[in-house]
Amino acid sequence: MTDLMREYSRRQFLKVTGAASLALGMGGIAAACANVASSPSAPASAAPGAGSSSGAGASAAAAASAAPTGTFNWMTWGDHWYQAQVDTIAANNNIKANSTLFSDNIDAYTKLKQVGGQLDMVSGDALWVPHYFESGLIEAWDINSLKVASQLYSIARSFPIWTKPEGYLGYPFGWSPVQIYYDPAKVSPAPDSWEVLLDPKYKGRVVVEDQPVEIMAYMGKFAGVVNAYSMTPEEIAKAKDLLKQLKPNILRLANQATDTIAALKTGEAWIATGNLGTESRVKDQGGPDLNVFTPKEGTIGWMDSEMVVKGGANENLIMPFLELAEQAEYIAANFILNGRPLFNEKAYGILVNQGQQERADRFLYNKPETVQTMDLKGPGTSTQAVIDAFNEVFGS
Amino acid sequence: MTADTASAADVAPLAGPRPGLRRRLERAAPFLPGLAMLTLLFVIPMFIMLAFSFWKTNSSFDLVRDWNLNNYARFFNQPTYIRTFAKTLVMASAVTAAGLAISLPFTYFLVRYVSRRFQRAVLLAVIVPFWTSYLLRVYAWQAILGEKGALNQFLMATGIIQQPSTLFVYNDLAVFVVLIYVYFPFAALALYAALEKFDFTQLNAAQDLGARPDQAFRHILLPQIRTGIITACIFVFIPILGEFLTPTLVGGASGSLIANLIVNFTRQGQFPEGAALAIVIAVFVTILLVVFRRSLRVEDVVARG
Numbered sequence: 021m022t023d024l025m026r027e028y029s030r031r032q033f034l035k036v037t038g039a040a041s042l043a044l045g046m047g048g049i050a051a052a053c054a055n056v057a058s059s060p061s062a063p064a065s066a067a068p069g070a071g072s073s074s075g076a077g078a079s080a081a082a083a084a085s086a087a088p089t090g091t092f093n094w095m096t097w098g099d100h101w102y103q104a105q106v107d108t109i110a111a112n113n114n115i116k117a118n119s120t121l122f123s124d125n126i127d128a129y130t131k132l133k134q135v136g137g138q139l140d141m142v143s144g145d146a147l148w149v150p151h152y153f154e155s156g157l158i159e160a161w162d163i164n165s166l167k168v169a170s171q172l173y174s175i176a177r178s179f180p181i182w183t184k185p186e187g188y189l190g191y192p193f194g195w196s197p198v199q200i201y202y203d204p205a206k207v208s209p210a211p212d213s214w215e216v217l218l219d220p221k222y223k224g225r226v227v228v229e230d231q232p233v234e235i236m237a238y239m240g241k242f243a244g245v246v247n248a249y250s251m252t253p254e255e256i257a258k259a260k261d262l263l264k265q266l267k268p269n270i271l272r273l274a275n276q277a278t279d280t281i282a283a284l285k286t287g288e289a290w291i292a293t294g295n296l297g298t299e300s301r302v303k304d305q306g307g308p309d310l311n312v313f314t315p316k317e318g319t320i321g322w323m324d325s326e327m328v329v330k331g332g333a334n335e336n337l338i339m340p341f342l343e344l345a346e347q348a349e350y351i352a353a354n355f356i357l358n359g360r361p362l363f364n365e366k367a368y369g370i371l372v373n374q375g376q377q378e379r380a381d382r383f384l385y386n387k388p389e390t391v392q393t394m395d396l397k398g399p400g401t402s403t404q405a406v407i408d409a410f411n412e413v414f415g416s
Numbered sequence: 417m418t419a420d421t422a423s424a425a426d427v428a429p430l431a432g433p434r435p436g437l438r439r440r441l442e443r444a445a446p447f448l449p450g451l452a453m454l455t456l457l458f459v460i461p462m463f464i465m466l467a468f469s470f471w472k473t474n475s476s477f478d479l480v481r482d483w484n485l486n487n488y489a490r491f492f493n494q495p496t497y498i499r500t501f502a503k504t505l506v507m508a509s510a511v512t513a514a515g516l517a518i519s520l521p522f523t524y525f526l527v528r529y530v531s532r533r534f535q536r537a538v539l540l541a542v543i544v545p546f547w548t549s550y551l552l553r554v555y556a557w558q559a560i561l562g563e564k565g566a567l568n569q570f571l572m573a574t575g576i577i578q579q580p581s582t583l584f585v586y587n588d589l590a591v592f593v594v595l596i597y598v599y600f601p602f603a604a605l606a607l608y609a610a611l612e613k614f615d616f617t618q619l620n621a622a623q624d625l626g627a628r629p630d631q632a633f634r635h636i637l638l639p640q641i642r643t644g645i646i647t648a649c650i651f652v653f654i655p656i657l658g659e660f661l662t663p664t665l666v667g668g669a670s671g672s673l674i675a676n677l678i679v680n681f682t683r684q685g686q687f688p689e690g691a692a693l694a695i696v697i698a699v700f701v702t703i704l705l706v707v708f709r710r711s712l713r714v715e716d717v718v719a720r721g
Contacts, residue, residue, distance in 0.1 A: 411500075
């Protein structure tokens with residue numbers, strides 16, 4: 021092989037590989053775009069209702085009679101559905117939910133602002149729901165137009181924060197206060213206050229989830245703050261002082277609930293904050309018996325709902341889907357799977373009949389009015405200052 | 417362009433007459449996908465982040481194009497950010513130094529005393545951890561260093577300690593140890609590449625001429641593997657400036673590095689605030705790279721290539 025030929029071959033090789041790389045890259049981008057473009061839309065033949073949507077406020081009966089079918093896009097938490105449920109609905113009713121998970125309300129809110137009508141339904145917490153509405157991202161609708169809504173506790177159909185003149189802002193799903201869990205073999209006397217988290221006796225034995233705004237919020241509750249998600253500078257300063265006392269007691273900031281459960285199970289942590297049901301999950305995994313209490317100073321919590329995205333390309337599928345997916349049988353099964361109270365009262369009856377009443381009552385399933393005693397999760401006005409305060413304590 | 421000039425360019429592409437625009441575009445074609453990728457996925461996002469860093473977030477979590485320097489002022493006015501950044505630099509320096517101290521003798525022994533066949537096997541063992549997820553590897557360290565972990569079990573079984581210790585995890589030491597583990601392969605591979613090209617008979621020659629072993633090491637070996645050392649430093653030091661997962665998982669309440677503070681902002685939708693802190697780090701890294709580059713002479717690479 022001559023030098024000339026070798027040079028020519030290398031150049032050719034570079035051209036070919038360059039062209040191939042370009043083609044692959046462009047192909048990948050095109051495929052991704054095609055996926056984004058096609059996935060929100062139901063096949064025309066499978067969606068007779070498409071294009072003639074009467075809006076999210078259409079009655080369930082109307083939706084059912086039109087029997088729309090297709091695929092819609094749902095951004096939600098992983099515990100709002102389970103595979104057998106969506107598979108059954110897809111098989112029997114040809115309504116498919118294309119689910120995308122998100123980590124937190126702000127994550128979902130930010131994404132929805134970017135993609136808008138590419139999504140059709142999104143899940144959100146408490147005060148985030150009216151925030152979505154005020155930002156023009158979701159629609160209000162008549163919740164009583166859904167037959168399945170009659171299965172809800174009546175309180176869930178009339179939360180003032182979700183009620184607007186235009187209608188209701190979301191379909192209520194589940195809720196939980198943040199409570200304190202502790203190992204009674206290690207923690208005594210039995211605590212009843214946030215103060216136990218700060219007790220020097222428990223240095224390095226407390227696990228809290230790595231959620232700066234929530235941690236500052238319950239430090240605020242301990243300090244007597246009225247609105248834990250919208251604190252004044254003075255209130256933030258008080259919460260920060262308490263946080264400084266909490267820091268030496270923290271074993272770790274748990275990345276997710278499973279980390280909290282693991283730390284309690286192994287006995288590395290004696291005290292933890294968490295959602296309803298944490299003690300059962302620890303016990304189920306072979307951990308110690310834990311006690312639980314709601315601090316006397318009050319607590320923070322969440323209640324979530326499914327919201328209908330304004331201008332969603334497949335919004336005609338949402339009401340029929342909710343009519344099917346929110347049926348008591350599915351909700352009862354979801355409770356057994358995930359263990360936290362849900363708003364479906366009929367499902368509570370099913371749980372009682374299935375011998376699950378003790379567990380359901382322990383998780384306050386039959387006391388949905390508890391949500392009115394919590395400082396509900398929401399987009400507070402003090403987020404930035406709260407994070408600064410948190411960083412000052414947990415930075416160097 | 418004529419056939420003659422094309423042939424001339426083909427025969428002597430580096431020394432030939434200045435190629436025309438079309439010719440240069442043809443030559444550049446293979447680089448366009450990479451260039452496009454860098455532009456789309458790095459340069460443009462960096463500029464967007466730079467713009468964000470001068471804006472602010474309102475209470476509705478909307479970005480407001482109110483150009484200001486407040487987010488940068490936060491970094492310099494609130495001592496926690498400077499202190500945490502300084503701690504991050506110390507951690508990155510310590511891990512880099514320890515990584516070099518461990519990987520240099522390792523690769524030296526490997527290249528000089530181990531047969532080619534076994535070298536490959538050992539190198540494979542160094543690379544194997546990359547086949548599992550970073551997250552899993554760091555979680556595994558929780559299981560090793562934890563109160564009920566393997567290390568405590570071993571120390572108790574051998575009678576060295578009577579009670580499980582809580583000192584091995586959820587502190588700065590744990591972050592240091594896990595970061596050394598995570599970044600060791602990067603340092604080892606960079607040094608291996610440099611040492612593999614070194615002619616070890618030069619050390620014998622130096623000693624024959626009267627140099628002590630340490631003198632031969634310092635004056636003969638180190639200068640010739642300088643490129644590998646600098647590459648190892650870059651591969652280890654710079655990524656650690658952005659590390660947040662390891663401190664999150666094994667650092668406990670006191671192990672935060674600067675990236676953890678940035679993440680606290682971005683996870684709550686405070687993007688401009690997080691962007692400004694990230695830009696400060698990016699500028700610092702850029703300055704470091706310029707400094708490194710000045711000490712990384714091109715002829716070093718070419719001469720040993």
